[in-house]
Structures are given as C-alpha cells and as structure tokens.
Amino acid sequence: xxxxxxxxxxxxxxxxxxxxxxxxxxxxxxxxxxxxxxxxxxxxxxxxxxxxxxxxxxxxxxxxxxxxxxxxxxxxxxxxxxxxxxxxxxxxxxxxxxxxxxxxxxxxxxxxxxxxxxxxxxxxxxxxxxxxxxxxxxxxxxxxxxxxxxxxxxxxxxxxxxxxxxxxxxxxxxxxxxxxxxxxxxxxxxxxxxxxxxxxxxxxxxxxxxxxxxxxxxxxxxxxxxxxxxxxxxxxxxxxxxxxxxxxxxxxxxxxxxxxxxxxxxxxxxxxxxxxxxxxxxxxxxxxxxxxxxxxxxxxxxxxxxxxxxxxxxxxxxxxxxxxxxxxxxxxxxxxxxxxxxxxxxxxxxxxxxxxxxxxxxxxxxxxxxxxxxxxxxxxxxxxxxxxxxxxxxxxxxxxxxxxxxxxxxxxxxxxxxxxxxxxxxxxxxxxxxxxxxxxxxxxxxxxxxxxxxxxxxxxxxxxxxxxxxxxxxxxxxxxxxxxxxxxxxxxxxxxxxxxxxxxxxxxxxxxxxxxxxxxxxxxxxxxxxxxxxxxxxxxxxxxxxxxxxxxxxxxxxxxxxxxxxxxxxxxxxxxxxxxxxxxxxxxxxxxxxxxxxxxxxxxxxxxxxxxxxxxxxxxxxxxxxxxxxxxxxxxxxxxxxxxxxxxxxxxxxxxxxxxxxxxxxxxxxxxxxxxxxxxxxxxxxxxxxx
Numbered sequence: 001x002x003x004x005x006x007x008x009x010x011x012x013x014x015x016x017x018x019x020x021x022x023x024x025x026x027x028x029x030x031x032x033x034x035x036x037x038x039x040x041x042x043x044x045x046x047x048x049x050x051x052x053x054x055x056x057x058x059x060x061x062x063x064x065x066x067x068x069x070x071x072x073x074x075x076x077x078x079x080x081x082x083x084x085x086x087x088x089x090x091x092x093x094x095x096x097x098x099x100x101x102x103x104x105x106x107x108x109x110x111x112x113x114x115x116x117x118x119x120x121x122x123x124x125x126x127x128x129x130x131x132x133x134x135x136x137x138x139x140x141x142x143x144x145x146x147x148x149x150x151x152x153x154x155x156x157x158x159x160x161x162x163x164x165x166x167x168x169x170x171x172x173x174x175x176x177x178x179x180x181x182x183x184x185x186x187x188x189x190x191x192x193x194x195x196x197x198x199x200x201x202x203x204x205x206x207x208x209x210x211x212x213x214x215x216x217x218x219x220x221x222x223x224x225x226x227x228x229x230x231x232x233x234x235x236x237x238x239x240x241x242x243x244x245x246x247x248x249x250x251x252x253x254x255x256x257x258x259x260x261x262x263x264x265x266x267x268x269x270x271x272x273x274x275x276x277x278x279x280x281x282x283x284x285x286x287x288x289x290x291x292x293x294x295x296x297x298x299x300x301x302x303x304x305x306x307x308x309x310x311x312x313x314x315x316x317x318x319x320x321x322x323x324x325x326x327x328x329x330x331x332x333x334x335x336x337x338x339x340x341x342x343x344x345x346x347x348x349x350x351x352x353x354x355x356x357x358x359x360x361x362x363x364x365x366x367x368x369x370x371x372x373x374x375x376x377x378x379x380x381x382x383x384x385x386x387x388x389x390x391x392x393x394x395x396x397x398x399x400x401x402x403x404x405x406x407x408x409x410x411x412x413x414x415x416x417x418x419x420x421x422x423x424x425x426x427x428x429x430x431x432x433x434x435x436x437x438x439x440x441x442x443x444x445x446x447x448x449x450x451x452x453x454x455x456x457x458x459x460x461x462x463x464x465x466x467x468x469x470x471x472x473x474x475x476x477x478x479x480x481x482x483x484x485x486x487x488x489x490x491x492x493x494x495x496x497x498x499x500x501x502x503x504x505x506x507x508x509x510x511x512x513x514x515x516x517x518x519x520x521x522x523x524x525x526x527x528x529x530x531x532x533x534x535x536x537x538x539x540x541x542x543x544x545x546x547x548x549x550x551x552x553x554x555x556x557x558x559x560x561x562x563x564x565x566x567x568x569x570x571x572x573x574x575x576x577x578x579x580x581x582x583x584x585x586x587x588x589x590x591x592x593x594x595x596x597x598x599x600x601x602x603x604x605x606x607x608x609x610x611x612x613x614x615x616x617x618x619x620x621x622x623x624x625x626x627x628x629x630x631x632x633x634x635x636x637x638x639x640x641x642x643x644x645x646x647x648x649x650x651x652x653x654x655x656x657x658x659x660x661x662x663x664x665x666x667x668x669x670x671x672x673x674x675x676x677x678x679x680x681x682x683x684x685x686x687x688x689x690x691x
Contacts, residue, residue, distance in 0.1 A: 044277045046088050046097055047300045049291040050079050052369050052377035058101050058118050059375030065125055067116060073106040074375040075136040076293045076345060080117060083591035085315060085489065085626075088301075096121065103375075104136045106190070108217040113600075134600035135186040137294075137345045141373040143174050145219060146194065155223040160196075163231065171199045173422060175449075176343040178335040179572050179605045186603040190217045193335060195449070198231055229452040232468035236645030249466040249644065267362040271388050273413060275364055280386065282413045284666075285432050286310060289384060289415070293347035293370045294595075295320060297384055297417045297428060301485075304436055306662060313555065313661075315485040319428060319442075319478055320630075321596035321609070322346070322421075323580060325573040327566060328461040328472035333451060336474070337573045340421045342601040349419040350383045358418060358427075359385040386415050394434060394667055408670045410434060423447045427649075435667040441653035442478055447646055448639060463639030471639030475563060477580045478634055478652070479596035479610070483589060484627045486661075487545045487553055491627040493520045493586045494541055494554070497534035524618030526586025530559045538584055539659055543624060548663045556659035557629065559583065561652060563636045578607035580632055585610055587617065589626035596630055 040053035055077050062068050080100040082088055087098065099121050105114040113136055115129040150156055151167055160170060172194040177184055184191065235248045243252045273282035278289040284305040290298030295318040302314040319341070326336035340346060348370050353359055366384035369377045391410030398405045413432040418425060425446035431439040448471040453459055455468065462470040484491045495518045501507040517539075520526040530536060541554040565580045567573040579585070579596040587593060590613070595601075598609030610630055635652045642648065658666070 041277070043097055043099060045279070045288065046082050046091060046099070047079075047288055047290055048278050049289075049368055050077065050101065052379070054099065054101065054120055055369060055371050055375065055377040057120055057123070058103060059371075061118050061123060061125060062103060062105075062116065062375065065116075067114065067125075067128060069107070069109070071107075071109060072114075073108065073139065073141065073373045074371060075104045075106055075139055075373070076348075077371045077375065078102050078104070078292050078294060081316075081591075085485075085589075100126065106136055106217075108190075111190070111217055131600075133185075133187040134604075135190050135602040136600065137343050137602060138174065138176060138192055139373050140348070142192075143194075146174075146192070147172055149219045150194065150221060153221040153223065156221060159223055165198060165231070169198050169200065171197045173197065175336060175422070176338050177603055178337050179576060179603055180335055184603050185605070186600070191603070195332065200235075229454055230468060232452055232466060234466050234469070236466060236469075238646045265361045265389075267388070271362040271364070272411075273364070273386065273388070275386075278366070280413075280415075282388075282432065283411070283434055285413065287432075289366055289386075290316075290318075291347060291366070291368045291384065294341060294345050296346035296350055296419060297415065297430070299415070299430060302438075304666075306666065311487055311661075312485040314482055315489075316481075316483040317430075317440075318481060319346070319440075320481040320594060321479045321579065321601075322426070323477040323479075323577045323597065324424075324474055325477075325565070325567055325577060326472050326474040328451070328459070328474075330451065330461075330472075333449075333472045336449070336472075337576060338421075339576075339597050339601040340419075340426075342595060342597050342599075344421055346419045346421070346426075349421055350380055351418045351420060351425075352380065353382045353385045353416075353418060359387055359414075359416065361387040361389060363387045384415065384417050386413065388412070389414055391431075391433065394670060395665065408667065409673055410667075410670075420446070423449045429653075434670050435665065436658040436662060438656040439653060440480055440656075441651060443649045443651050444476060444635070445647045445649045448472075448637075448643055450644075463641070463643075465639060465641050465644035469644075471643060473636075473638055475566060475636050476634045476652070477563075477565070477577065477632055479579050479630055479632045480654070481594070481596065482629050482631070482656075484540050484555075484629065486540055486555060487542045489626050490542065490544065490624040492541050492543060492623050492625070493526055493627060493629065494518065494539040495520055495528060495536065496539060497531065497536050499534060519623065520586055521621060521623055522618065523587050523614055523620045523622060526584070526622055527582040527614060528584040529564070530562050530583045538629070540627060540629065547660045549660070551660050553661045554659040555661055556655075556657045557584070557631060558655040558657060559633070560654050561635070562633050566636070572605060575606040576601065576604060578611035579609060579630065580634075581611070583632050585614055585630040585632075586622050587613055587628045587630070588620055588622065589628050593628075596632070 040051040080102050100119050103116045113131045113134050117127040119126045174194050177191045177193050244255050287302040288300040290300050298318040300316050303310045303312050322340040324338045326333050364386045365382040368380050368383040391412040394408040394410035396407035416429045418427045427443040429441040450469050450471050453470050459470045462472040464470050497516050499516050501512040538557045539554040541552040543552045545553045547553050593613045596610045
C-alpha cells in the first residue's frame with residue numbers, strides 16, 4: 001500500500017506531551033507537530049507496524065461512520081494481522097498487501113466499549129462490536145483530566161488539609177483499579193485508583209514522600225482516607241546534585257566517583273546486520289521487526305540459513321502480558337495487581353532510547369507510531385534499539401598433548417525496548433546468538449511504590465528502606481507467547497525430565513540416569529510447572545523432519561530462574577492472574593487467543609485469557625499441530641534497602657536452544673575476530689603451540 005495523500009493541515013502528527021507532568025508547577029513542553037508524510041514509509045509487508053497515514057485513514061473512516069461521536073475516546077489502534085498465516089508466508093512483491101486495524105473505543109456516555117475492525121485496503125468498516133461488561137486500557141488523556149478534577153475535589157482537599165499539606169505540592173501517580181468487590185465490576189463503572197505523594201520541586205523524588213477512586217467515565221471522585229501517617233521527610237533523590245545532601249537516603253558526601261576510565265566501543269566498518277524496511281538479516285538470522293501499542297516489540301518470521309536454505313523457527317514472538325501482584329494487606333496496597341500490557345499498554349509507554357546510555361555501540365533505531373485518544377498518530381522516536389555486542393566466549397578447546405588451541409569469541413545481536421510503567425522501568429531484550437540460540441531477558445529497574453509507616457514500626461509484608469518508608473513485597477510475572485514454525489507449521493510439544501535409572505543390570509553402581517521424554521499430546525496436558533529436581537525442560541519438535549542422527553529436529557525451551565505465585569488460591573489475585581499457575585502452557589493457534597490475561601483484564605474479577613483458552617480446548621490434539629507455547633516467568637521482590645531510591649537492575653528470562661535442529665555446532669564457521677589483540681599476531685586463539 002503506497003501512502004495515501006491526505007490534507008496535511010489536518011493529518012499532521014499530533015502535538016502531545018512527552019510525558020505526564022510530575023509536579024503541579026511544572027509545565028511539560030509539547031512535542032512539535034511534524035508533517036505525517038515523513039513518518040509514513042511505504043508498507044512493504046503485511047506485518048509492518050502501522051504508519052501515521054494508516055492511523056489517520058482509520059480515524060477518517062470512523063468519523064464518516066454512524067458510530068462516531070465527538071466524545072468517544074479512541075483507546076488503541078492495533079494492526080489486525082492476517083489470521084491465515086499462508087497469506088503472510090506466500091506474499092509476493094506485486095501482491096496487494098492486506099491491512100486491517102482494530103480500533104478499541106470507549107463511549108463514556110453509554111458506558112460501553114466498541115471494537116471496530118476497519119479494512120484499510122478497501123477503506124471500509126468490516127465489523128463492529130459493542131460491549132457492556134469490559135473495560136479497555138487506561139489512557140494518558142484520562143489521567144490528565146483526572147488530575148484536574150482531583151485537585152478541585154472538596155473531600156480530597158479536606159483530607160490533605162488534615163495532614164497539613166498544600167495542594168500545590170501534591171502529586172498523583174496512577175494505579176489500575178485491580179478488583180476488590182462487585183462495585184468494581186467493569187459493567188458498573190470505569191475507575192482507577194491514583195495514589196498520593198508530596199513533591200518539593202521538579203527534581204525531587206516524590207515517591208519518597210507517600211501519603212497513606214475515581215470514575216473515569218463521569219470523572220467522579222471517591223476519596224478513601226484510612227489513617228494519618230506522618231509523611232516521610234528524608235529525600236530519596238538520585239540525580240548527581242542531590243545525592244550529596246545529608247538528608248538524602250542514601251547519602252554520598254563526596255558526590256560521584258572519579259576513578260572510572262573511558263570504555264569505548266567502536267565498529268570502524270559498521271555493524272554486520274542489514275536492514276530493509278523492517279526486515280533484518282544478521283549472521284545467518286533473518287526476521288522482521290513488529291510493534292504495537294499493547295505488546296510493544298514483536299519479532300516475526302524468525303529464520304536461520306542452514307544448508308543453503310532458510311529454515312523457519314518462529315512465526316511470532318512477543319511478551320503478551322505482565323502481571324504485578326502486591327503482597328501487602330494494607331488498604332492502600334492490597335488492591336494492587338496490575339496487568340501492565342492489558343491495563344496500560346507497553347507500546348504507549350516506551351522510552352526514546354539514548355546512545356551511550358540505553359544502548360552502546362553502532363546502533364540502528366526504529367521509530368514507531370501509536371495513537372492518542374483523538375485517533376491522531378503519535379511519533380515515538382528511537383523506540384526500538386538494535387546493536388551488536390560481544391557475548392564473551394563462544395567455544396574453546398585446548399589439546400595439551402598435541403599443543404593446539406582453538407577459541408572463538410561470541411557476538412550477539414540485541415533488539416531491545418524500554419518501557420516506563422508508572423514507577424517501574426522494564427527493559428526487554430531479545431538476543432540472537434551465533435550458535436543458533438535465542439535469549440529473552442527482562443531487566444527490572446526504576447522505583448518501588450513505597451508506603452509510609454509510623455516511627456518504630458516494622459511492616460509485616462514489606463521491607464524498610466528509609467526512616468518512615470517501606471517497600472511492599474510483590475511479584476513480577478511475564479508471559480511470552482511464541483507461535484512456532486519449526487521447519488513448518490506442524491509441531492509437537494515434548495517434556496523432558498532427567499531421572500535416575502532404577503537399580504539393576506542397567507544401573508549396577510547407582511550412577512546411571514536418563515532423560516525421559518513425554519509427549520504432551522493435548523492442550524489439557526500442556527499445563528506444566530518448572531521442576532529443578534529433574535532439570536525439566538521442553539522441546540518443540542517437527543516429527544516430519546529428521547536430522548543426521550535420524551531424530552526429529554527440535555528446539556529446547558530452557559527455564560532460567562523462576563517463581564510461583566504466593567497469593568492464596570481463593571484470592572482475587574489468583575483468579576485474575578490465572579496464567580501464573582503454570583509456567584508452560586501449550587495451545588493450538590487461534591487468532592483470537594493473543595493475550596495471556598485475555599483481551600480485557602482491566603477490572604475483571606477473574607481470568608478471561610489463557611486458563612479459559614486451555615480449558616475450552618483441553619481435548620484438542622497438540623500432535624503435529626500449529627503449536628503456540630506460552631511461557632510464564634518472573635521474580636519475587638523482597639524489598640531491601642539497596643533497592644532505594646532507584647533499583648539496581650534485576651534480571652529474569654529464558655533461553656531457546658537448538659536441540660537436534662542442526663547437524664552439529666552451527667558456530668564452527670565463526671572466524672577469528674580481526675585485529676582483536678594488541679599483539680601483532682595473536683597465536684593464542686589459533687595456535688600450533690601451547691597457549
């Protein structure tokens with residue numbers, strides 16, 4: 001689809017705040033509007049991210065329809081990927097490229113949610129659905145309007161006066177409502193529960209000064225005032241100028257370190273990857289970059305070049321949900337169980353990444369387009385970063401008898417994005433490696449959402465971080481949905497457990513063990529947890545393609561550090577976050593099953609996602625199926641003083657490794673890096689003498 005010519009006066013990129021104001025006295029500069037044509041490259045593939053032209057076109061079609069009202073809030077505009085994979089896999093250069101979007105819209109007058117599917121190719125509305133019992137994700141526009149309403153609410157003003165606080169020093173930071181009782185049902189009202197803190201200036205970390213409900217359709221305020229706790233007075237700033245203050249926790253009287261020498265990374269000939277639109281090739285890998293306002297970064301059509309042909313591995317991979325349940329029973333924290341993908345939208349919250357800080361080296365950035373509540377396109381610069389980095393040792397062996405050494409260093413391709421979801425930052429990384437493996441990693445940082453506590457008291461479900469301040473215990477769960485295409489679209493799922501052999505002729509001295517394979521033959525069987533005692537992992541196999549030892553080709557999903565949910569089974573947290581009950585789920589591809597917590601987790605009392613998908617199809621065969629795996633992983637955050645005022649990075653993730661997919665080590669052909677040593681000729685890496 002070539003860019004459509006629209007009226008530039010009305011179709012420019014929307015001017016919008018780069019972020020929410022964090023202090024009532026602060027004026028946030030708006031990003032300047034720019035002609036949308038600059039950010040609407042030709043659409044070359046059905047899976048390309050949406051362009052500014054396409055969002056403008058979708059909004060124009062909506063405005064011409066009988067469904068449009070001026071007061072509607074356009075929550076998200078998301079590319080509706082072709083449900084038939086063959087349409088994507090068999091697309092030819094001269095073919096018309098099918099492009100459809102789903103617009104998720106809130107009607108605050110009728111208290112309903114609209115799903116409107118628009119065919120951009122034919123410029124028609126394809127389908128419309130009006131729902132009364134769901135709530136779409138929260139939006140910036142609602143937060144900004146709510147801030148104004150809250151500052152003028154008499155009950156809230158009375159509550160802060162009781163604490164001797166000034167309204168001009170108050171900051172609201174939003175939290176999704178969670179679910180507490182029937183009054184929170186999505187059919188009854190649209191709400192969020194902002195928390196309150198005190199800010200002493202633009203550079204002050206207001207999370208250090210917490211003060212111990214709002215209807216977003218009608219902008220009606222309910223003030224929940226539980227008890228008066230002294231507002232913590234110690235600062236918790238982390239900018240260089242303020243860490244020298246003796247009132248700061250922690251306190252660095254000498255300021256920044258001065259003994260750090262420069263570390264410079266250069267690639268004088270440029271990076272080894274090639275970018276064609278949104279298609280990337282690097283070191284025998286080929287894949288497509290995708291992006292949407294809900295999931296953020298998506299990888300499509302991941303392939304590896306082997307034996308003179310491209311071999312498919314994955315059709316689509318993305319983090320489809322993130323769940324953060326809090327473990328503190330106090331009323332200002334017990335409601336917190338946030339679905340950051342389904343209730344907020346990671347794509348809308350991505351950072352503009354900065355060279356030398358977020359990414360290091362020879363960088364290729366991808367800009368992306370999202371939408372505001374008026375259906376205008378918004379440009380997010382440098383939303384996705386791609387670069388190469390040294391990965392340490394790739395392989396090595398020294399023959400002491402013959403005096404020979406062979407060693408290679410690893411290089412990996414990093415595709416990353418960072419989202420700020422309220423107080424937390426989540427940095428998400430895909431690593432592609434030269435040995436045919438992939439890693440997915442989440443780095444958690446940012447600021448804990450603290451609470452105030454009386455002097456001399458110790459929290460039951462939290463950790464003290466400063467006088468009068470504690471961090472509630474909580475967990476983070478992530479779910480990555482992988483739609484497999486391992487040498488084709490017919491794959492199976494196998495569980496592997498390492499077990500000792502029973503005593504007998506096959507295990508005379510008790511040392512023998514085996515790797516026992518079990519086919520997970522149905523969707524109902526494919527609900528599995530990790531088990532470190534048996535070194536459990538899972539294989540995705542293609543039984544129709546055999547390797548050189550006559551075994552089905554496979555990839556291995558290898559868990560890394562992981563956790564189990566700690567909430568009780570009768571809790572709303574357990575019911576809402578049902579996808580966390582198992583670490584691995586297997587289903588058969590269904591284009592309507594994209595999100596682990598369902599399409600609308602906001603204010604829902606129970607799961608409408610993965611547990612429902614699995615139960616409804618529990619008898620469906622997974623053998624030689626169009627297989628989708630859903631892997632849940634995460635971490636348990638027991639707060640420590642070192643997490644304050646900004647957390648050092650904590651890491652979680654998993655690995656995907658070839659397991660009989662290749663005939664042997666696919667990285668044997670990686671050459672020695674040129675000019676990698678200060679020596680004129682480095683013989684240690686490839687020597688005929690001992691190293």
